[in-house]
Amino acid sequence: QVQLVESGGGLVQPGGSLTLSCAASGFPLSGSAVSWHRQPPGKEREWVASSSFDTRNYADSVKGRFIITRDNVKNTMYLQMSSLKPEDTAVYYCKTRYLGLEVWGQGTLFTVSS
Secondary structure (H helix, E strand, C coil): CCEEEEECCEEECCCCCEEEEEEEECCCCCCCCEEEEEECCCCCCEEEEEEECCEEEECCCCCCCEEEEEECCCCEEEEEECCCCHHHCEEEEEEEEECCEEEEECCEEEEECC
């Protein structure tokens, strides 16, 4: 089975921090490009961050606040978020590619609110 399972969604106050996790099963994340995406309420899904080989890229909206990482031992990828804003509220999805196919997480809702 090839699967990504997300966790870490919830509620946080503006300016706070939180880390989302995405655990892979059935395949190794090592050597694979990984990414995070989000879909705000009523809006299109958008790319947030990606990591492949020794490079990391971020959307302008999160650059300097979000960090994408991975732990190859735990076979898990993470999105570390800080200085959170209400506009960061969205359903967040992790994604990778395995054997030419896209593999998506189930999505986790993250809300930034007072």
